[in-house]
Amino acid sequence: MDEETTQTGKIIIGLTGNIATGKSAVMHLAADRGALTIDADEVVHELLDNDTIIQEAIIEQFGPAVQLPDGRINRSALGKIVFNDAQALEQLERIMHPRVTQQVLHLIQNSTTNVIMIEAIKLLEGKLWTLCQEIWVTDCSYDLQLQRLQVCRGMEKADAAARIKAQRPSEEKISRADVIINTDGLMRDTERQIIAAWSRLSQ
Numbered sequence: 001m002d003e004e005t006t007q008t009g010k011i012i013i014g015l016t017g018n019i020a021t022g023k024s025a026v027m028h029l030a031a032d033r034g035a036l037t038i039d040a041d042e043v044v045h046e047l048l049d050n051d052t053i054i055q056e057a058i059i060e061q062f063g064p065a066v067q068l069p070d071g072r073i074n075r076s077a078l079g080k081i082v083f084n085d086a087q088a089l090e091q092l093e094r095i096m097h098p099r100v101t102q103q104v105l106h107l108i109q110n111s112t113t114n115v116i117m118i119e120a121i122k123l124l125e126g127k128l129w130t131l132c133q134e135i136w137v138t139d140c141s142y143d144l145q146l147q148r149l150q151v152c153r154g155m156e157k158a159d160a161a162a163r164i165k166a167q168r169p170s171e172e173k174i175s176r177a178d179v180i181i182n183t184d185g186l187m188r189d190t191e192r193q194i195i196a197a198w199s200r201l202s203q
Contacts, residue, residue, distance in 0.1 A: 011115045011201050012108065012131055016123035017138030018170045019163055020148040022183030022190060026138055027119050029194045036113035040120035040128065043103050044096060048073040057095045062088070083166055097126035104128060115201065121167075124176055136197065137177035139170055140184045 013030070017023050027037045047054045049072045058078065059067050066078045082089040100120075108116055108131065117136075123129050142164065149160035174180055179197045183190050 010108065010111070010113070011133060013115070013117045013134050013136055013201075014123045014129050014132035015117050015119040015136045015138070016121060016173055017181075018145070018167045018173070019121065020145040020152070021138040021140045021170070022181070023119050023121075023138050025183065025187065025190055026136070026181055026194060027117060029191055030115075030117045030198075033115075033194075033198060034113065035115040035117045036107075036111050038104055038107055038116065038118045040100055040104065040118065040123070043100050043107075045075070047096070047099055047103065048075060048078075051099065054095065054099055058092070061091055061095065083163065086166075089166075093122065093125065097122070097128075101127050101131070105131060124173060125168075129176075134178040134201075135176055136179040136181060137170075137173045138181045138183055139174060140182065144184060 013035075015023055015026055015030075027039065031037045048058075052071070055067070055071060055073055058073055062078060062081055066074050066081070068074050078092070082092050104118060118128060118132065120126075120128050123132075123135070129135060145164055146157065146160050149155045149163065150157060153160075155163070179193075181190060181193045181197070
């Protein structure tokens, strides 16, 4: 954990898990319990829209086709490149991760909340995990992931399957977890697991 962060006295939880495994539901439950929740995806979107240094680096790497007329990054065009090319995704992550970590640390240091949850699908691949005292990982069945992507995000089955396949095996995340939250059941089952994990934080 970053030394500067440990001096804040805050409890920082890193939340990760593969796509459509229920991270958003866990974030909402944490927010209901008074946590500051930081969505790394939202930080990324803000940087793609407003950070000119990030924008220039991405355009230089991936070409002018990923730039909108107003200078912002076209996330759809960029996604079509990186989600079909593992090397391209790694290149994008090298550009984004340091700046995302810097921005998340800024939010932590300026928060008056005692418990902070950082949600990031790539939490463990970058350095965000070094800010955290605990790692929580969501998990569910492949069939449920597929169903959620089709129903909640309107994806075709083949596209949903490709997005799941493009990610690292969930076992890699689970092996590093302090808390594993299974979301195969009903919301009350997920909440029960959150309550149990939450009760440990103040011990």
